[in-house]
Amino acid sequence: MPEMTTTPAEKTTTTATGGPGQPEQKPEKVRGLWGDAWRDLRTNWIFIVSAVLIVLLLVMAAFPSLFTDADPAKANLAKHYLQHPNYGHIFSADWLGYDAQGRSVFARAIYGTRASLLVGAGTTLVVTVVGGLIGMIAGYFGGWVDAVLSRITDMFFGIPFLLGTMVMLNSFPNRSILTVIMALSFFGWTQTARVMRGAVITVKSQDYVHAAKALGAGTPRILFRHVLPNAVAPVIVVATISLGIYIGAEATLSFLGLGLNGVSWGNDISDGGNSIRIAKFIMLYPSIMLSITVLAFIMLGEAVRNALDPKQR
Amino acid sequence: MADIDKGEAVDATPDAAAASLEKPLERGEPILQVRNLKKHFPLTQGVLFKRQIGAVKAVDGISFDLYQGETLGIVGESGCGKSTVAKLLMNLEQATEGEVFYKGQDITKVSGRAMKAVRRNIQMVFQDPYTSLNPRMTVGDIIAEPFDIHPEAAPKGDRRRKVQELLDVVGLNPEYINRYPHQFSGGQRQRIGIARGLALNPEIIICDEPVSALDVSVQAQVINLMEKLQDEFNLSYIFIAHDLSIVRHISDRVGVMYLGKMAEIGTDTQIYDHPTHPYTQALLSAVPVPDPESREGRERIILTGDVPSPANPPSGCRFRTRCWKAQDKCAEEVPVLAVPERFKSSDSPAAHESACHFAEEKNVVHTG
Amino acid sequence: MTTTQQAPFVPTPRAEGPLLEVRDLHVEFHTRDGVIRAVNGVNYSVSAGETLAVLGESGSGKSVTAQAIMGILDMPPAKIPQGEILFQGQDMLKMSAEERRGLRGAKIAMIFQDALSSLNPVLTVGYQLGEMFRVHQGLGKKEAKAKAIELMDRVKIPAAAARVNDFPHQFSGGMRQRIMIAMALALEPDLIIADEPTTALDVTVQAQVMDLLAELQREYNMGLILITHDLGVVADVADKIAVMYAGRIVEQAPVHELYKRPAHPYTRGLLDSIPRLDQKGQELFAIQGLPPNLLKVPTGCAFNPRCPMAQDICRTDLPALVEVSEQDGGVLPGRRSACHFWKETIHG
DSSP states (O other): OOOOOOOTTHHHHHHHHSOTTSOSOOOOOOOOHHHHHHHHHHTOHHHHHHHHHHHHHHHHHHOGGGTOOSOTTOOOGGGSTTSOOOTTSTTSTTTTOBOTTSOBHHHHHHHHHHHHHHHHHHHHHHHHHHHHHHHHHHHHHOHHHHHHHHHHHHHHHHSOHHHHHHHHHHTOSSOOHHHHHHHHHHHHHHHHHHHHHHHHHHHHTSHHHHHHHHTTOOHHHIIIIIIHHHHHHHHHHHHHHHHHHHHHHHHHHHHTTOSOSSSOHHHHHHHHHHTTTTOHHHHHHHHHHHHHHHHHHHHHHHHHHHHHOGGGO | OHHHHHHHHHHOOHHHHHHHHSOOOOOSSOSEEEEEEEEEEEEEEOSSSOEEEEEEEEEEEEEEEEOTTOEEEEEOOTTSSHHHHHHHHTTSSOOSEEEEEETTEETTTOOHHHHHHHHHHEEEEOSOTTTSSOTTSOHHHHHHHHHHHSGGGSOGGGHHHHHHHHHHHTTOOGGGGGOOGGGSOHHHHHHHHHHHHHTTOOSEEEEESTTTTSOHHHHHHHHHHHHHHHHHHTOEEEEEESOHHHHHHHOSEEEEEETTEEEEEEEHHHHHHSOOSHHHHHHHHHSOOSOTTHHHHOOOOOOOSOOOOTTSOOSSSTTGGGOTTOOHHHHHSOOOSBOOGGGTTOOSTTOSEEOOTTOOOOOOSSOO | OOHHHHOOOOOOOOSSOOSEEEEEEEEEEEETTEEEEEEEEEEEEEOTTOEEEEEOOTTSSHHHHHHHHHTOOOTTTEEEEEEEEEETTEEGGGSOHHHHHHHBTTTEEEEOSOHHHHSOTTSOHHHHHHHHHHHHHOOOHHHHHHHHHHHHHHTTOTTHHHHTTOOGGGSOHHHHHHHHHHHHHTTOOSEEEEESTTTTSOHHHHHHHHHHHHHHHHHHTOEEEEEESOHHHHHHHOSEEEEEETTEEEEEEEHHHHHHSOSSHHHHHHHHHSOOSSOOOSSOOOOOSOOOOTTSOOSSSTTGGGOTTOOHHHHHSOOOOEEEEOTTSOEEEEEEEOOTTHHHHHHO
16 A cells, blocks of 8 residues: 655655755645555456446446347247347347247347346345345444344345245246345345444444544444445445346246246246257347356456455555 | 644753653642442353353452643553553443542443533543544544534534644644545554544543554654643643553653552652562563663563463462462452552652552662 | 775675675565565675574565565565575575475574464464474374474473463463474574564563573574564664665664664664663654655665755765774774764764
8 A cells, every 4th residue: 555755744844855856745646445446446357348248238228229129029920939040130130030939039138138137236235225234233233132133144044045035936926126126135135234244343343433432423423434434345345246146046036937027038048948959049148148247247346356355455 | 743843942942841841740639530440341151142151350440540731651561451441441341340530520420411521521542543543534534523523622614724733733734634544654643643632622631552553763753742742732641551661751650550450550760760569570670671781780580471361360469470479478368559568657769559468679670 | 985985795704604694685566556675785694693683664674584585475576686695605596496495494494473373273283383393304293292392391381291282372472472483493493583573472471582582592503583673672682783774774783882872873863762761861852754655765865854964965875885983993893884974973
């Protein structure tokens, strides 16, 4: 970490240190720890690649019609899966062929992005807020509060994530994006809570927290001004990595017939699986999209983790 | 630094400096009275249903007074409980037993608004300048935080100016207000911590090892700053440290702690030149003196063994397991901290409070 | 100025030659903020039975030099662009990794500041001590354990036979440091490098450990390099001292001489800035300013912005480490100073 050499003495003795022609004091750019992280990320190719991919996916989710004219729901049975991809027609409806019901595989791959990203981002948001809050309360207050909350966390952690969500979603006949987010969050918050609890326990024993207490600061000030800003970094890393995992989980659920009703990569992979012997491409392209998306978020998480971890420097 | 030097150049001729060092203390009412202070940390077993299986007696019955404008040094080895004393005085830990009177009011019993008022007057400077400043806050925000918590201390429009004033007082460039702690060196950070401690204009500052994490050449700067501020703002310091030379330099009186108890307390001359407790004598004799000439002439008492666990301290005198003078009486009877009988009628510097059954004077610091 | 004063550093010749000799050593660290020149042409030597104290503050390069000698620098980011480290006349920097590993532990051993993190927490102390003998001497389990107990006795750990199966955390700080010393001594090395060996210990324990180290050094006639920031510890045990500042040696002297008459303003400032135990004293002398940032070391003498004696030449010309003499030209053996104004400093 760069340290300032400007000594207090230089206030009055600049003539002694800075000769003629030397600027009296170069205004140094002020960087916080996030600023340092950003400087690190800007030159990290893993970050750049994943960030570009994620921006592309976000645009795809927001404005799918920019990428294709075809309607993902329009079934043209005349063009069902016997019509294989026409790789010459880039970006047109028949570029990646048609599925069993004669729907454009390319259009569905583009339109499926929105569901995946919404589920991933929504779950991450709920999990980070709920898990983070529980972890922060458990870690900061300790004692019986921690004992109770930690045991509850352990109980939820013990339930297999996918099995839990499957059982839960099975009881909903109509599954919207919100339903899936809630089910994934219900079983997914435990890791965030654990990470947050650990980070808060480390931070709360730091002297600056004691210093704030010694000044008479109240609990909300200590929590939100001193503890949270210093404990949030590992949670952000977990959030970025698990975003990819939730997208994968949504696809898995959809593949099993327990996911979203509507256009989604998981549903398409599931459908494609039925005709894998005669038309592999139907399953292939949504799978590629899914893999790229999950990978992009996990890569982003890794890059952010390395940038935020001062020991890596 | 430069500002401090400048300030001293103006008002401190060598004579004036000497006079201020020797100025007599106004011994009126003590500003802080500590009586039989105890802190026992329970040792527990079990996860959800904890049961106590013992206690670490970190501080076990400590009493002392602090007078206006003086510096009381507290020395001792790690685990003797000196840092716990600091936390108890700051009410960062709840005392198990005992009282701390600030101007006659027992601050271990107050809470809420009254506690907030007490906090304005008792502040703390921490040991580690790298962990005592929030890395996510600017220096300006760190020093202004006391005003956020105690808005009555400074009107809102005035705060920025006050913060810059404080930076100037501790010898930092007031323009550094928007920088982050990691852009400063250890010594500069400790100055920031001192500025934060001064913000509310306290009467007492508790310093827990304020220079032990700093480089030797920077320690002297910070010590000088603290002495200058003491004169300027009429501060009382409790200066907790393990470095006996620094404690002698800055303190008017010194207390020596061992395993949660006070072994000996007196003025700096009484403790350093006329110690009567064997632990103090051993401690002083073990300090390496930066003078190779004196190493031949000095008598060194090398203690055997380690400090016993505060969870299971020895009976009677706590030092007896390492003491070369220990007798049966030491295991049976806890020595009280008082002027030893044999010195009571004398006016020699050896007549100061010492918790030893067999107290006798022994000069271990001076050679020859 | 005469030419003899500007002469480059020539190690004092000894009958049998020094045990270890560092010649013009440079170490750089390549970081994303630039190149940090942590060690800039350091020369020093230690003979058998001799104690050299390397004194310096954080960032002075004292520990990096030791790590370079031990061959435990992480490379990259560290790089040794120049220099020689002669151990018994052989340049260790030219040896193969295999050869160096053979020296480490057997011929040169190191004691670290933090004994707790230097010991493996999941292995018993006896196992870790015995490992030295199993690996280097191929002893069996039983013999290795017996040797471990013998070593623990040597470093005066009470009831060694009963405690040989304890884990590191079951020992106190002082006892752990003794175990570290035992480990360093296991193969009876010729040279021990101790990096702040007592800094983490309490005063009374510090005295015990330093005494032990000095006693064992005499007994085995080892060379000892003691790296520390504590002028008190140095005065107690060292024969000669090298004071480092910003990656260079600024003063070298036999221990008595240095304390009596420092020949560099930095050394003098350090000595003046520490309070005394035996007298109350006046206001402390404080060296102004801060240790330099190694990314932008001041030109000329690195100490010039903090030096009360600095003149124009100090800001432009790097002072060489030259021999220091009496006012009448009489030789002061073993004394060197890297100050343009050493005469004024030592005699003035």
